[in-house]
Structure formats: C-alpha cells, structure tokens
Amino acid sequence: MIRIVSAEPLPQYRLKVTFNDGSSGIFAVEPERRGGVFLKLLHTRVFNAVTINPDFGCVEWPGGIDLCPDTMHQAMAGSESEVALDSTAALREEAKKKQ
Numbered sequence: 544m545i546r547i548v549s550a551e552p553l554p555q556y557r558l559k560v561t562f563n564d565g566s567s568g569i570f571a572v573e574p575e576r577r578g579g580v581f582l583k584l585l586h587t588r589v590f591n592a593v594t595i596n597p598d599f600g601c602v603e604w605p606g607g608i609d610l611c612p613d614t615m616h617q618a619m620a621g622s623e624s625e626v627a628l629d630s631t632a633a634l635r636e637e638a639k640k641k642q
Contacts, residue, residue, distance in 0.1 A: 545616045546600025552591045556584065558602060560615065568619045572610070580608050 551559040556574055561567040574584040583606055584590045596603045603609035 544600070545612050547595055547602055547612045547615070548600070550593050550595055550602045552593050556590060558593065560602070560619075562612065562616055563600065564616075566616070566619070570615050570619055580606065583608060 546563045549561040556572045574581040
C-alpha cells in the first residue's frame, strides 16, 4: 500500500512528497481545478498547514481536506512517463533532422 512519508508545501500550491516506496517528486494540488472544499487551500496559511495522516499515509489539511496517496503516486508516475516519452520522441526527431 502506497503511503506518503513526507510532504513539504511549496509555492504555487505544490507539494514536495516522498512515498514509502522511495519515489518522490513535486505534486501540483491545483485547488482551483478541484473546486469545492479544495478552494480553502487558496489561503496560503491553510495550504502550508499540510500534515500527513499517520493512519492512512495521506496528506491532509485542516477542515478534513485530504488527497489519496495512491492517486498522487499514479499521477506523478504518469508525469514521469510522459516526460520520458516526450524526450524519446524529441531525440528521434533530432536524429531524423541530422540524416
């Protein structure tokens, strides 16, 4: 089961997170896109009050706002995969231009 072991608030509503499998990275919370209770996170003081729930290994904020660690992990792994694919495609295009 994926759990978050550390989370640090960053500017622009992002979190630097580390998971129990050793992976880590930057997660964009995007409170405006999520809407609802997540709009409370637009207040810097609230956003910076992020903690890790010791029972569930998720990030949470005052008022019962939380994010699923599995979803965050998948989103971050997907981002890394997309970057790798884009990089491979860019290398192929560059090689074609040199031929």
